[in-house]
Amino acid sequence: xxxxxxxxxxxxxxxxxxxxxxxxxxxxxxxxxxxxxxxxxxxxxxxxxxxxxxxxxxxxxxxxxxxxxxxxxxxxxxxxxxxxxxxxxxxxxxxxxxxxxxxxxxxxxxxxxxxxxxxxxxxxxxxxxxxxxxxxxxxxxxxxxxxxxxxxxxxxxxxxxxxxxxxxxxxxxxxxxxxxxxxxxxxxxxxxxxxxxxxxxxxxxxxxxxxxxxxxxxxxxxxxxxxxxxxxxxxxxxxxxxxxxxxxxxxxxxxxxxxxxxxxxxxxxxxxxxxxxxxxxxxxxxxxxxxxxxxxxxxxxxxxxxxxxxxxxxxxxxxxxxxxxxxxxxxxxxxx
Ligand code: TXA
Ligand code: MG
Numbered sequence: 001x002x003x004x005x006x007x008x009x010x011x012x013x014x015x016x017x018x019x020x021x022x023x024x025x026x027x028x029x030x031x032x033x034x035x036x037x038x039x040x041x042x043x044x045x046x047x048x049x050x051x052x053x054x055x056x057x058x059x060x061x062x063x064x065x066x067x068x069x070x071x072x073x074x075x076x077x078x079x080x081x082x083x084x085x086x087x088x089x090x091x092x093x094x095x096x097x098x099x100x101x102x103x104x105x106x107x108x109x110x111x112x113x114x115x116x117x118x119x120x121x122x123x124x125x126x127x128x129x130x131x132x133x134x135x136x137x138x139x140x141x142x143x144x145x146x147x148x149x150x151x152x153x154x155x156x157x158x159x160x161x162x163x164x165x166x167x168x169x170x171x172x173x174x175x176x177x178x179x180x181x182x183x184x185x186x187x188x189x190x191x192x193x194x195x196x197x198x199x200x201x202x203x204x205x206x207x208x209x210x211x212x213x214x215x216x217x218x219x220x221x222x223x224x225x226x227x228x229x230x231x232x233x234x235x236x237x238x239x240x241x242x243x244x245x246x247x248x249x250x251x252x253x254x255x256x257x258x259x260x261x262x263x264x265x266x267x268x269x270x271x272x273x274x275x276x277x278x279x280x281x282x283x284x285x286x287x288x289x290x291x292x293x294x295x296x297x298x299x300x301x302x303x304x305x306x307x308x309x310x311x312x313x314x315x316x317x318x319x320x321x322x323x324x325x326x327x328x329x330x331x332x333x334x335x336x
Pocket of ligand 1: 028030031032033034057058059060092094096109112114115116118120138139140141176177178179180191192
């Protein structure tokens with residue numbers, strides 16, 4: 001199959017593909033998603049096949065309005081969910097709720113009695129869903145285990161020939177996936193940190209738990225996706241937490257005489273040797289979140305053996321960045 005690249009004047013073509021049961025990658029404010037008709041199990045199955053994703057890992061149901069959610073979700077959750085929707089939708093918050101009986105197929109929910117809903121803040125994709133008239137499932141549009149795509153060319157690299165089209169809307173704004181909050185438990189619980197933070201959520205619904213940092217491999221994670229290897233480039237990523245440690249880390253890795261990449265703010269890159277492959281994270285943890293996945297992909301393409309990556313251990317709004325970086329590094333930190 002030839003994968004077509006579409007622009008924002010070709011939304012109807014994307015709608016036609018999806019209505020035909022085919023797969024179309026779509027832009028969001030976080031990362032690109034891999035879209036299929038959420039009401040067609042055959043189409044949804046193909047999403048797992050294209051990504052190489054384990055089939056027990058449920059998908060996010062993307063909607064173009066809160067009303068669309070209530071055709072599927074348990075309406076008892078309306079009062080609580082609507083407070084979140086009013087404050088954060090369209091935007092990078094995914095809300096997990098119990099669904100109405102048989103409202104969505106097991107291909108979407110992974111066999112759970114809940115589903116994840118999100119209204120992305122991207123004009124092209126809101127238009128796509130609205131024109132289609134039904135929700136679109138969409139995991140991130142990368143090969144399972146690889147860094148999520150923040151550019152259409154990342155999607156093309158991973159999925160060309162496997163999907164009908166990519167709707168190209170340029171680089172995504174935020175660069176890390178949405179915050180996932182589970183409302184189906186006694187205390188609403190953050191399953192995946194994102195740019196909408198614990199503090200943001202507390203202000204709106206009062207009581208929130210944040211469990212993401214406690215998930216261990218041997219536990220059964222509440223977000224099935226959290227147990228799999230994630231965001232991992234072929235190179236070994238090493239997190240350098242203290243900026244003061246960079247000079248020592250740089251000289252130790254330079255001595256190894258293998259290709260080394262460095263992923264850090266401009267300030268640190270200025271002091272890295274010529275021989276290092278460099279990728280800029282900009283100036284702070286917000287720009288770092290935006291460029292992390294692109295940086296991992298770019299340095300991988302340069303075939304480096306190690307990537308020294310800046311940690312931002314104490315940064316405000318840094319939970320999402322740290323969570324993704326930790327996974328891409330398999331928790332490996334530089335130790336003096
Ligand atoms: O920003 C985003 O959320 C992007 C864009 C494309 O919208 N999507 C995304 O999808 O990151 P995905 O499939 O890569 O991540 C969805 C996460 C997974 O960890 C999955 O296990 C979890 O949400 N999830 C989905 N449905 C769930 C459910 N019913 N219960 C618990 N976790 C669920
Ligand atoms: Mg993903």
